[in-house]
Amino acid sequence: MTQSATAALIARKTAAVARGVGTRGIYAARAENAQLWDADGRRFIDFAAGIAVNNTGHRHPRVMAAVAEQAQAFTHTCFHVAPYESYLTLAERLNALTPGDFSKKTMLVTTGAEAVENAIKMARAYTGRSGVISFSGAFHGRTLLGMALTGKVAPYKKGFGAMPPEIVHAPFPNDFHGVSEAEAISALERLFASSVDPERVAAIIIEPVQGEGGFNIAPVSFLRALRVLCDQHGIVFIADEVQAGMARTGRMFGFDHAGVAPDLVTMAKGLAGGFPLSAVTGRAEIVDAPLPGGVGGTYAGNPLAIAAANAVLDVIADEDLCARATEIGQIIRDRLTAMADRQGMACIGDVRGLGAMNAFELVKDRETRAPDAALTAAIVAEAEARGLILLSCGTRYNVIRLLPPLTIPMDQLTEALDIIEASVEAAIQKTV
Numbered sequence: 001m002t003q004s005a006t007a008a009l010i011a012r013k014t015a016a017v018a019r020g021v022g023t024r025g026i027y028a029a030r031a032e033n034a035q036l037w038d039a040d041g042r043r044f045i046d047f048a049a050g051i052a053v054n055n056t057g058h059r060h061p062r063v064m065a066a067v068a069e070q071a072q073a074f075t076h077t078c079f080h081v082a083p084y085e086s087y088l089t090l091a092e093r094l095n096a097l098t099p100g101d102f103s104k105k106t107m108l109v110t111t112g113a114e115a116v117e118n119a120i121k122m123a124r125a126y127t128g129r130s131g132v133i134s135f136s137g138a139f140h141g142r143t144l145l146g147m148a149l150t151g152k153v154a155p156y157k158k159g160f161g162a163m164p165p166e167i168v169h170a171p172f173p174n175d176f177h178g179v180s181e182a183e184a185i186s187a188l189e190r191l192f193a194s195s196v197d198p199e200r201v202a203a204i205i206i207e208p209v210q211g212e213g214g215f216n217i218a219p220v221s222f223l224r225a226l227r228v229l230c231d232q233h234g235i236v237f238i239a240d241e242v243q244a245g246m247a248r249t250g251r252m253f254g255f256d257h258a259g260v261a262p263d264l265v266t267m268a269k270g271l272a273g274g275f276p277l278s279a280v281t282g283r284a285e286i287v288d289a290p291l292p293g294g295v296g297g298t299y300a301g302n303p304l305a306i307a308a309a310n311a312v313l314d315v316i317a318d319e320d321l322c323a324r325a326t327e328i329g330q331i332i333r334d335r336l337t338a339m340a341d342r343q344g345m346a347c348i349g350d351v352r353g354l355g356a357m358n359a360f361e362l363v364k365d366r367e368t369r370a371p372d373a374a375l376t377a378a379i380v381a382e383a384e385a386r387g388l389i390l391l392s393c394g395t396r397y398n399v400i401r402l403l404p405p406l407t408i409p410m411d412q413l414t415e416a417l418d419i420i421e422a423s424v425e426a427a428i429q430k431t432v
Helices: 005-016 061-073 085-097 112-127 144-149 181-194 220-233 303-318 321-341 373-385 410-431
Strands: 028-032 035-038 043-046 104-109 131-135 167-170 201-206 236-240 264-267 278-283 348-354 357-362 391-393 399-402
Touching: 043 410, 061 303, 085 104, 085 278, 085 303, 104 112, 112 144, 112 201, 112 236, 112 264, 112 278, 144 167, 167 181, 181 220, 201 220, 220 236, 303 321, 321 348, 321 357, 321 410, 357 373, 373 391, 373 399, 373 410
Parallel strands: 131 167, 131 201, 201 236, 236 264
Antiparallel strands: 028 035, 035 043, 104 278, 264 278, 348 357, 357 399, 391 399
């Protein structure tokens, strides 16, 4: 029997690629908007979007045209050596778009983890302090500082030895998991009284909607309370908008829902429509705190990625993708809620989301809310077999997150939701 193209690629990956680089069994051959075809010609609806990267869909024509035009001019000079106007243009636009009515500046790098690390460097340089507070369930990257900030052990910290010092995790408010907002605030106050001198804390960093942690939404009042706390103690407030930003939640940034202006905002993923680019934007005096040469990098602010990002911002505005995210998000949550209310689907313990950043949590029992990781994996596998790419997440491996491109056609959205419903039903039958 002839081996499939996918099977051959999997064998080559196993032999040639580091085991720690986790992959799925879908080898992409081409993609267009919300659809992807694999090496064997199988068609999938993509509800991963490159992990919230392709908010404007795969290969949006305006993004591809902008990159092609830039490629004809130059592809790399290193901004430190021969800077270019497009970097300045994007910085000016991000300064205007991010929350807060104050003077801002921007630096561009390549990955979300780089953005987070540079934001911490800026906060430390500005305050002269070294401590950082992040939250349980957080994800801030796989670099040494990134994984230290991340609030999930396996697989991000397991086996990698000691973490950098002066990184402290506070509880993230999560009513479904028994942590009220009041308890989360109280825990921070206890932290300052017993473990960490607030005068040694440079920054507090938080995702407005936790990504890898399970799409847990930070309450508006909690973000506002953190803003007050940071002001009280002279702490830099950092918004990690790597996954929630770029119209994903129905606003340009997740913090916009709370009306809270962080001091620094980190961006990546949806910023450049599939090209590697990230940014730190914030108060000019904080961004300017490092000495010249203290931040940046050889590939930081790549011209092709910047061209893509400027096109992405145009598409978000011209196609009103914030409103589109709100619309498709409501359709998704209505469908998931109806599923959860159906007899026989008590395995769906919670449905949550903001804009087009939605998830449902699988449990063995709604009373105990015991996680059902096995059923979660089974649903993802069933969906894949039916032509839908889903991602799981959560510290207990029992959440399925839905991240369609914001440009997905309505008929494909309906098709995907039908597949989800059929996959949940099939997985339940197989695990009974």
